[in-house]
Amino acid sequence: MMIRPAELAAIRAGEVDLAFRRWHRPRVRVGTRMRTSVGLVEVTSVEPVTLSALRAEDARRAGVASLTALREGLAARPGGTAYRVGLRYAGPDPRTQLREQVPDAAEIERLRSWLDRLDAASPHGPWTRATLELIDAHPEVRAPELAARLGRETPPWKADVRKLKEKGLTESLAIGYRLSPRGEAVLDHGGPPRKRAPRPEGTPLPREIGAPATRALRAAGLTSLEAVAGRGEDELRALHGVGPVAVERLRDALADLGLGFRG
Missing domain, CATH: 1.10.150 (DNA polymerase; domain 1)
Structure with missing residues (x-):
């Protein structure tokens, strides 16, 4: 379920708690928690609705300018059923905190074993260390350029990077990636710390x-x-x-x- 950045900001602020979509079947279910740029957004309800049943309050809660605009927007998408989806901000993305947590030796070994399993299951051969090393050496470089350096197509390579992000090893930036402190600890394990430029100060650009x-x-x-x-x-x-x-x-x-x- 795609949600525009302005809507996400309004959901986090508590100003919006509804969205309306036209689907052939529901694409989310109650309890679904979506990771977004503002944190976790939880689905609190999913129900079909007719355009004639919509009210001005629905438009207000969805952040739409008017009831007419809401109805016209849904009517412009023929086919399927209109759904009213309840939403709420459910807190920050836990990966944000995870990537700042430097693991101890035992956890590093568990993470490295997990990386070994990813490599063993990969149809294109070992990739985890090469990807971590590439991101470490080239932070804030566009994904297509990084993927090309490894001789890989961009979409599947980005999918692999998301697996590393799930464990808090990498961080997505406005352009490209960088290793988190957690990822640096895993990559450096068993050898001397690598020489790196100081991490940028301040809050990254969104x-x-x-x-x-x-x-x-x-x-x-x-x-x-x-x-x-x-x-x-x-x-x-x-x-x-x-x-x-x-x-x-x-x-x-x-x-x-x-x-x-x-x-």
């Missing part, structure tokens, strides 16, 4: 702003939300690649930290 905006901000030396907070909104809009949507998402991310644009 992935939702998109790659063009991320590149523009980096080129201007703005690599964290704290740095962005020192600039005015008009100044950011003047950067090529930073459009209104990116500015809005930056504003939401700054608000979560109790920050805002200068002025």
Whole structure:
């Protein structure tokens, strides 16, 4: 179930608790917890609904401008059944905390055994160490470029990286990836610590702003939300690649930290 970034922000803020979709059959069930860019979103209800039964309160709770807009949006998607889906913010993604937890020797051995099992089951041969080493050597590099270095297609390689992310070993950035402290500990186990550039200070730029905006901000030396907070909104809009949507998402991310644009 796809949810737009603005809707996710509203769900986290408690301003939206409904979504409406037209499906041939429900694609989520009650209790489903979806990992999103803002954390976990839980499905609290799923029920079919007719357009004539919709009310203005439904539109308000879904963050839609009006009842007419809600009905027209659903009517524009012919086929299937309209469903009212209840949603609630269920807290931060547990992987966020997991990747900061440096494992002890026993847990490292369990993780390395898990990596061995992934390698043994892979139809294209061992890949886990090569992928961890590649991300470690080339943080914040686009996935297609990294996959090409390993001679692999991008979609299946990204699927493999998600397996590493589930264990808190990697972190997805606005562009590319980097190893987490947990991943660095696993990769370094049994040898001397690798020489790495210092980890960037501050809160990373949100992935939702998109790659063009991320590149523009980096080129201007703005690599964290704290740095962005020192600039005015008009100044950011003047950067090529930073459009209104990116500015809005930056504003939401700054608000979560109790920050805002200068002025």
